[in-house]
Amino acid sequence: MERMDMLVALVVLLGLVGTSTGAVYKVGDSAGWTTIGNVNYGLWASKNKFHAGDFALFTYNKNFHNLLEVSKADYQSCNAASPIATYATGNDSVPLKTAGPHYFLCGFPGHCAAGQKVEINVQKASSAAPSMAPAVAPAPASGDESSSATATATPAPTPNKNGAASTKFSVGVGIVLFLASLCF
Numbered sequence: 510m511e512r513m514d515m516l517v518a519l520v521v522l523l524g525l526v527g528t529s530t531g532a533v534y535k536v537g538d539s540a541g542w543t544t545i546g547n548v549n550y551g552l553w554a555s556k557n558k559f560h561a562g563d564f565a566l567f568t569y570n571k572n573f574h575n576l577l578e579v580s581k582a583d584y585q586s587c588n589a590a591s592p593i594a595t596y597a598t599g600n601d602s603v604p605l606k607t608a609g610p611h612y613f614l615c616g617f618p619g620h621c622a623a624g625q626k627v628e629i630n631v632q633k634a635s636s637a638a639p640s641m642a643p644a645v646a647p648a649p650a651s652g653d654e655s656s657s658a659t660a661t662a663t664p665a666p667t668p669n670k671n672g673a674a675s676t677k678f679s680v681g682v683g684i685v686l687f688l689a690s691l692c693f
């Protein structure tokens with residue numbers, strides 16, 4: 510196998526390993542992403558701790574709903590006209606790549622106004638789980654460095670699958686290192 514092929518394989522493998530590290534949170538739990546039953550998505554979001562690298566899984570009937578990631582202003586006004594990202598498969602696993610608030614709504618007429626919208630606040634990746642992603646920390650909005658320092662000093666233990674994920678991660682790193690040793 511040529512060196513370039515090996516490099517491509519390595520990158521693909523790194524990508525696969527990377528996707529296995531985050532916890533997956535199903536939006537709305539058993540109700541999913543819907544207007545039926547007046548699901549309180551704000552309550553759902555407040556019950557979970559999201560970290561960068563996790564995934565939000567939106568499941569819905571794609572004939573009746575879709576999923577748009579929007580700006581804060583568009584979230585507040587239920588404006589579906591200028592989404593940041595659009596999903597429409599009915600089973601969308603959305604990577605929560607960056608810390609900070611992420612805003613989602615359904616773009617079907619009237620659905621957002623009826624409550625089919627959710628704000629997901631993502632915290633920095635937990636220190637327990639190693640991350641392959643470059644350490645890109647968003648700059649503090651107000652330039653208040655003391656508050657961001659105290660924020661990073663409190664890694665809360667989370668009841669998610671970090672243990673299993675980091676085991677997979679270690680195995681993945683082992684495979685990658687093995688391949689890399691073949692390569693170079």
Ligand SMILES: [Cu+2]
Nearest residue numbers: 574615617620
């Ligand atoms: Cu909808």
